[in-house]
Amino acid sequence: MTNLLILQGLNGLQFGVLLFLVAAGLTLIFGVMDVINLAHGAQYMVGAYLAAAFTGLAGNFLLGLVLAVPVALAFGLVLEWLVIRRLYDRSHLDQVLVTFGLMLMLNEGVRILWGSAPISVDLPEALSGSIPVWGTLRYPVYRLAILGAGLGVALGLWWMIHRTRLGMLLRAGASNRAMVSALGTDINRLFLLVFGAGAMLAGFAGAMMVPVISAEPDMGDTVLILTFVVIVIGGIGSIRGAFVAALLVGLVDTLGRSFGPILLRSLMEPDMASQTGRTLAPMLIYILMAAILAVRPAGLFPVQR
Amino acid sequence: EGVKVGVMMTLSGSAAVLGEQGRDGFLLALEEMGGKLGGLESEVIVVDDELKPDVAVNRARELVESHKVDVVVGAMYSNVQMAITGPLTEAGVFVLSPNPGPSALAGAGCNPNFFAVSYQNDQPDEVVGAYVSGKAARTFLIAPNYQAGKDHLTGFKRTYTGEVADELYVPLDQMDYSAELAQIAAAAPDAVYAFMPGGLGVNFVRQYRQAGLETIPFYSTFTVDEVTLPAQKKDAVGFHSGGDWAPDLDTERNRAFVAAFEAKYDRVPASYAAHAYDAAYLLDSAIRAVGGNLADKDALRAALKAADFDSVRGEFSFGANHFPLQDFYVTRVAERADGKFQTQIVEKVLEKPVDAYAAECPMK
Amino acid sequence: MILLRLQGIFAGYGGSQVLSGIDVSIAAGEAVALLGRNGMGKTTTVRAIFGLIRPTSGRIEVAGRDMTGAPPFAVARAGLGLVPEGRQIFPTLSVRENLIATARPGGPWDLAKVVALFPRLAERRGHLGSQLSGGEQQMLAIGRALMTNPRLLVLDEATEGLAPLIRAEIWDCLARLRAEGMAILVIDKNIAALSRLVDRHLVIERGRIVWQGDSADLAADPKIRERFLHV
Amino acid sequence: MRLSDRAMLVTFAVLLPMPALFSAMGEPFLTVVLTRALIFAIAALSLDLILGFGAMVSFGHAAYLGIGAYAAGILAANGVTGLEVQLPVALAAAGAFALVTGAISLRTRGVHFIMITLAFGQMAYFLMSSLSAYGGDDGMALAGRSTLFGADPFGSSLRFFYVTLALLAGIWALLRAVTRSRFGRVLTGTRENETRMQAIGFSPFGYRLTAYAISGMIASVAGVLLANHAAFVSPSYMGWARSGEMIAMVVLGGMGTLTGPVLGAIAFILSEEALARLTTHWRLPFGAAVVLAVLFTRGGLLGALRGRR
Amino acid sequence: MTPALSVRGLTKSFDALKVSDGISFDVAWGELHAIIGPNGAGKTTLIHQLSGSLAPDAGRILLGGHDITRLSMAARARRGLARSFQITSILAGLTALENVALAVQARSGSSFRFLRQVARESALNDQAAEALAAAGLAGAEDRSAGTLSHGEKRQLEIAIALAMQPKVLLLDEPLAGTGHRESAALLDLIAGLKGRLSIVLIEHDMEAVFALADRISVLVYGRLIATGTPDAIRADAQVRAAYLGDEEGA
Numbered sequence A: 001m002t003n004l005l006i007l008q009g010l011n012g013l014q015f016g017v018l019l020f021l022v023a024a025g026l027t028l029i030f031g032v033m034d035v036i037n038l039a040h041g042a043q044y045m046v047g048a049y050l051a052a053a054f055t056g057l058a059g060n061f062l063l064g065l066v067l068a069v070p071v072a073l074a075f076g077l078v079l080e081w082l083v084i085r086r087l088y089d090r091s092h093l094d095q096v097l098v099t100f101g102l103m104l105m106l107n108e109g110v111r112i113l114w115g116s117a118p119i120s121v122d123l124p125e126a127l128s129g130s131i132p133v134w135g136t137l138r139y140p141v142y143r144l145a146i147l148g149a150g151l152g153v154a155l156g157l158w159w160m161i162h163r164t165r166l167g168m169l170l171r172a173g174a175s176n177r178a179m180v181s182a183l184g185t186d187i188n189r190l191f192l193l194v195f196g197a198g199a200m201l202a203g204f205a206g207a208m209m210v211p212v213i214s215a216e217p218d219m220g221d222t223v224l225i226l227t228f229v230v231i232v233i234g235g236i237g238s239i240r241g242a243f244v245a246a247l248l249v250g251l252v253d254t255l256g257r258s259f260g261p262i263l264l265r266s267l268m269e270p271d272m273a274s275q276t277g278r279t280l281a282p283m284l285i286y287i288l289m290a291a292i293l294a295v296r297p298a299g300l301f302p303v304q305r
Numbered sequence B: 001e002g003v004k005v006g007v008m009m010t011l012s013g014s015a016a017v018l019g020e021q022g023r024d025g026f027l028l029a030l031e032e033m034g035g036k037l038g039g040l041e042s043e044v045i046v047v048d049d050e051l052k053p054d055v056a057v058n059r060a061r062e063l064v065e066s067h068k069v070d071v072v073v074g075a076m077y078s079n080v081q082m083a084i085t086g087p088l089t090e091a092g093v094f095v096l097s098p099n100p101g102p103s104a105l106a107g108a109g110c111n112p113n114f115f116a117v118s119y120q121n122d123q124p125d126e127v128v129g130a131y132v133s134g135k136a137a138r139t140f141l142i143a144p145n146y147q148a149g150k151d152h153l154t155g156f157k158r159t160y161t162g163e164v165a166d167e168l169y170v171p172l173d174q175m176d177y178s179a180e181l182a183q184i185a186a187a188a189p190d191a192v193y194a195f196m197p198g199g200l201g202v203n204f205v206r207q208y209r210q211a212g213l214e215t216i217p218f219y220s221t222f223t224v225d226e227v228t229l230p231a232q233k234k235d236a237v238g239f240h241s242g243g244d245w246a247p248d249l250d251t252e253r254n255r256a257f258v259a260a261f262e263a264k265y266d267r268v269p270a271s272y273a274a275h276a277y278d279a280a281y282l283l284d285s286a287i288r289a290v291g292g293n294l295a296d297k298d299a300l301r302a303a304l305k306a307a308d309f310d311s312v313r314g315e316f317s318f319g320a321n322h323f324p325l326q327d328f329y330v331t332r333v334a335e336r337a338d339g340k341f342q343t344q345i346v347e348k349v350l351e352k353p354v355d356a357y358a359a360e361c362p363m364k
Numbered sequence C: 001m002i003l004l005r006l007q008g009i010f011a012g013y014g015g016s017q018v019l020s021g022i023d024v025s026i027a028a029g030e031a032v033a034l035l036g037r038n039g040m041g042k043t044t045t046v047r048a049i050f051g052l053i054r055p056t057s058g059r060i061e062v063a064g065r066d067m068t069g070a071p072p073f074a075v076a077r078a079g080l081g082l083v084p085e086g087r088q089i090f091p092t093l094s095v096r097e098n099l100i101a102t103a104r105p106g107g108p109w110d111l112a113k114v115v116a117l118f119p120r121l122a123e124r125r126g127h128l129g130s131q132l133s134g135g136e137q138q139m140l141a142i143g144r145a146l147m148t149n150p151r152l153l154v155l156d157e158a159t160e161g162l163a164p165l166i167r168a169e170i171w172d173c174l175a176r177l178r179a180e181g182m183a184i185l186v187i188d189k190n191i192a193a194l195s196r197l198v199d200r201h202l203v204i205e206r207g208r209i210v211w212q213g214d215s216a217d218l219a220a221d222p223k224i225r226e227r228f229l230h231v
Numbered sequence D: 001m002r003l004s005d006r007a008m009l010v011t012f013a014v015l016l017p018m019p020a021l022f023s024a025m026g027e028p029f030l031t032v033v034l035t036r037a038l039i040f041a042i043a044a045l046s047l048d049l050i051l052g053f054g055a056m057v058s059f060g061h062a063a064y065l066g067i068g069a070y071a072a073g074i075l076a077a078n079g080v081t082g083l084e085v086q087l088p089v090a091l092a093a094a095g096a097f098a099l100v101t102g103a104i105s106l107r108t109r110g111v112h113f114i115m116i117t118l119a120f121g122q123m124a125y126f127l128m129s130s131l132s133a134y135g136g137d138d139g140m141a142l143a144g145r146s147t148l149f150g151a152d153p154f155g156s157s158l159r160f161f162y163v164t165l166a167l168l169a170g171i172w173a174l175l176r177a178v179t180r181s182r183f184g185r186v187l188t189g190t191r192e193n194e195t196r197m198q199a200i201g202f203s204p205f206g207y208r209l210t211a212y213a214i215s216g217m218i219a220s221v222a223g224v225l226l227a228n229h230a231a232f233v234s235p236s237y238m239g240w241a242r243s244g245e246m247i248a249m250v251v252l253g254g255m256g257t258l259t260g261p262v263l264g265a266i267a268f269i270l271s272e273e274a275l276a277r278l279t280t281h282w283r284l285p286f287g288a289a290v291v292l293a294v295l296f297t298r299g300g301l302l303g304a305l306r307g308r309r
Numbered sequence E: 001m002t003p004a005l006s007v008r009g010l011t012k013s014f015d016a017l018k019v020s021d022g023i024s025f026d027v028a029w030g031e032l033h034a035i036i037g038p039n040g041a042g043k044t045t046l047i048h049q050l051s052g053s054l055a056p057d058a059g060r061i062l063l064g065g066h067d068i069t070r071l072s073m074a075a076r077a078r079r080g081l082a083r084s085f086q087i088t089s090i091l092a093g094l095t096a097l098e099n100v101a102l103a104v105q106a107r108s109g110s111s112f113r114f115l116r117q118v119a120r121e122s123a124l125n126d127q128a129a130e131a132l133a134a135a136g137l138a139g140a141e142d143r144s145a146g147t148l149s150h151g152e153k154r155q156l157e158i159a160i161a162l163a164m165q166p167k168v169l170l171l172d173e174p175l176a177g178t179g180h181r182e183s184a185a186l187l188d189l190i191a192g193l194k195g196r197l198s199i200v201l202i203e204h205d206m207e208a209v210f211a212l213a214d215r216i217s218v219l220v221y222g223r224l225i226a227t228g229t230p231d232a233i234r235a236d237a238q239v240r241a242a243y244l245g246d247e248e249g250a
């Protein structure tokens, strides 16, 4: 039982870290630049497809990953240049609609290019297998690699936003673009790069996941909602908040699903318990979000404005 | 005056793979027949139900009211089937299902104008349940948390005589199953039974392999089939499934079908394509039998019921409730010489079973 | 050398034209006041200079280079610093970050000198911009512009909401800056203080420069003050 | 008369003879499609009351559509087909759900409000998905069309169309009155500047909650209609994507006006239907259309109309 | 007679920063009480606490003898406490008249009325128009408030406050950003209100303060260091050192 608990804890953390990887890019775009980007999930999907396609060409996942990331970046840059830059002065609702349209287009575009069937990629040889974690307990190496990548991105991003001038300019530009420009910074180029970076992070997350979950159309949609949940629970614009919230959501979801029924069974009859469990499980994170927002309307770590 | 056929499949969204198989199977048959059905010129209207029942009902009504179709071949998913069958049959249209065979339409709610060219939904699971009974004493069950998931596991449990180690329901949109796999590992069952259709199956099977659980025998329905195999590849080899058909089913008709399908679409057909292909020939036979007189619905119904066509599945006939009487097999995934993957028949498990609901159907 | 030259600038918002042919030139080291009643186009002139709105016609030169239609950051990099109307400090940045985020080294001004000028900012160093009082925000806006080490400092109502003591300090500071050779374009209500600082006054009325002269002229001509400024 | 009102009267005048026109064209089915658009117009109108006039962007509004649909579906399954029972039950259920979730949601603002309404919408969705007795995820066919004191208002597609049109007109007139009343002015004032409203002595919460409940109740009427239109109820009416589509209708049409949502809903449904007939890849051109429409019009369709004058 | 407004031991800190440090003072009926002090002294924070948008850590606020410390902003407004904002706060999408009519509506009858058209309620409109005219905005009734010039918005703020018919009016730097002519008009308006209601005025324009105030309190970093008549304050050496300096005191 303790072994299972530890294992599920690790699984929850890993799910949380994955959510954070996707949410990280969105924190830049939504939290810092204040653009609601519903196409972010689709960019995650594009990353997965790119990695799958390049792996197919190169015959090696790591090479595929290395090729996919810059292309995801380029893709983000083009998207910003074509569409997103016209949205900075628009209302949140206009942003929602335009990026919703983009999301539809990307999902459909992927289907036209690669078809509806899932595409998968083999685990890289070096990262397959598992290592001992605790006693007899073992954990897959690749999932530990995902954990590591997520932690690295979290630290790097936090440092970038809070400790560099680039981060300051970004936060400044989010609230007043014209003023940043009037003080001598090319804010358009800065936003272009940041959006590109956000897209790259989303693509990186998708690429990292493709050996575990296969690339398929619409795969970004659920992740998208979850990442918005994460960002809002954490406090919009807060890297630390997003990280904590991602882990929280990952743990609550994973542990709730595996231990919730056991808990319920001790409270009520087995039939009733499994029925209730099935009803509650998919709602868990929404209940979590509603509860957190009801108590802390601006999230766990609100950024003061 | 020709015959108008509506083909309603899920053709958009991630669930479209199944619908594309169904559509392609039907169109292949039609092409083989030179665009004619039972000697009549045919007009085929392909519509997408988007896997949304309300959208599907509208498209169905449009097929009736605008296009005045005689027959609809569709749908791919049970919920859509349940939504469209009523409105269509009330309007006097015949509905041929290439995949779903919901229990509600097999029992008391059976419908004179509805024909399942596939199977009753529970049957593939009953087949696997019966097969696993002799092989594993404790089996772990997993399915997505929706109505069909519950139904399929119920079907399995109906014939499975061993002990159920545990039963897990996962969200439909979940992609990472590490937590479930950990639970399976902890339970250490003798076998796993999964109903994880489409993309769910792709991820589940690959992660099952990655987690090193392949020592636990894997049985399933709709989880490893020709739709998912191109993505699962080697990871699914040796995994079991159950059904009424496999590409290697040894009938002449089937060999021809598989060869023609692969030649035309460059992929291995799945059962969805095979059923839709059969539906086209069934329709052809019935129209021919009534001499092209589509107005005589009773005659057409009788002709459909007679199922006087050469099925890819070999012997094929309809029971009183318009559900098939046919053989069922357990299959196993194998890699072919050309590097493609397909399911192959391991053994015939049930011979022309009558589905569990047929007795409640008032039709004789 | 002429640092800034506006020739026949026409500009406005949407359909409405606010500036109808503004001509201004400011030489290096010169201090100029822009006077006018509410809504006459002072701020709009500043916006046009900085490329924050695009003139419909006319020409803007900074240090001899054509800057018409240039983006704001290019104008700023050419040596112009802005203290905007309404402060416009960055609310989510701390006081320190507000100062250093857009700073450009290469001149006399750095963090140490700015906080020496406004000790209050040093006390509030870690606070967010949004948490400052109105007057503190004004200090921050001035400090932020100085940190870009401009050759021409543009101040739009920079003493609004400041306590009398601080206001006096700012005027002293501007006088010092001027003495050190920085050019200044200043918009303010306080004509007495302006007159002590600047070489030249420009009076703007309905988008046109209607009067120019030095402080002595302005002092000598109560009609001007009455007619255009309602003093 | 305001442009918005004039545009609405023109719209009604154009809609009125449509069924006759469609049958003359030999395409009577288009009446059915148009009816569906009008049902969504009612839903979009209801959403606009809180979104356009109250700045409350609900991302869970489809839940009310579902509540209405299930009220009709569940009652019909138990043999109660009278609208005289179904409608009050739908309104009461929607009102109760709105009061409870609204009271919690209205503690938040802006994006947080969007997300917490999404959360409640999803909870309602999953709750209905788990109702095995009523079809669970698969939904269920409507056991019988709704009646009204024994009459059959939805009996033919023609009657259905005019009943829907009449309801739409009635709800439009009702909302027009509400938005111009004392209550409506407080609501718009709160949209503009909540602190200012508090400073002059209004406590916005009660007004916002009332508007939220009215909006949810009206949406449930659309839900009852939708159930009858599709002859089917399903949790898929309640998912977040559907809520998003409703927001799109309002914003594309022009929020904060009562004509905009109606035009937006009609345009949205009709272009979706038209594109879906052309290609299964209709989402690509549809997405592009949405992107271009928002980028190149401000204030939605009605805004474009206004700009052209 | 009980004072119109009395403040007792008001205390408020932001983390380590004490912005209100045991502030006590009274405002008599009809009095104009000015509060001056250096930037960041805590004047705006004081107004926030009086109006109810910020809760004090300790202390009490009495309006006409009734304790209102715990009441919400709206409840205080309904009891006769009105404020203007240092940063203009109006309903930009509504017309000037609607802005003011809402203030009238707030104190006259229920607003849970759903069907009658509010624009036709002449009682609201007449009172609103009157307040607009009093604030010098006659003729601007139908202009959208967002398109008013900065000075006109300040006048609108005053009109809204007037329409509330408050007993106590809190004004936070009403003259900031207004031109010479507009400030002159505003000064006249405020002078005309004196005696009819009690006013707390915060302003850095010393000319205005000394011309209008009956009494002046000086707030320096959270503490009231002096209260007195304008002449007494002008002469106070401590005040000159902390705030006035020499520039404009004269």
Ligand SMILES: Nc1ncnc2c1ncn2[C@@H]1O[C@H](COP(=O)(O)OP(=O)(O)OP(=O)(O)O)[C@@H](O)[C@H]1O
Residues within 6 Å of the ligand: C013, C016, C018, C036, C037, C038, C039, C040, C041, C042, C043, C044, C045, C085, E147, E148, E149, E150, E151, E177, E179
């Ligand atoms: N963003 C805007 N959109 C539309 N009109 C504007 C805008 N900003 C200013 N105006 C109008 O342009 C005119 C000039 O405004 P401007 O701000 O330049 O005046 P100003 O001289 O700076 O006045 P003040 O002393 O009040 O700051 C005014 O009539 C004003 O109403």
Ligand SMILES: Nc1ncnc2c1ncn2[C@@H]1O[C@H](COP(=O)(O)OP(=O)(O)OP(=O)(O)O)[C@@H](O)[C@H]1O
Residues within 6 Å of the ligand: C124, C127, C131, C132, C133, C134, C135, C136, C161, E014, E017, E019, E037, E038, E039, E040, E041, E042, E043, E044, E045, E046
């Ligand atoms: N939310 C807050 N968090 C932290 N500190 C704050 C906050 N709000 C205000 N302060 C600080 O409290 C002090 C008093 O601010 P306040 O706005 O009351 O000053 P003020 O007297 O109105 O000044 P001014 O004349 O410049 O408007 C300032 O130093 C300010 O930085």
Ligand SMILES: [Mg+2]
Residues within 6 Å of the ligand: C042, C043, C044, C085, C156
């Ligand atoms: Mg100005």
Ligand SMILES: [Mg+2]
Residues within 6 Å of the ligand: C133, C134, C135, E043, E044, E045, E086
């Ligand atoms: Mg202040």
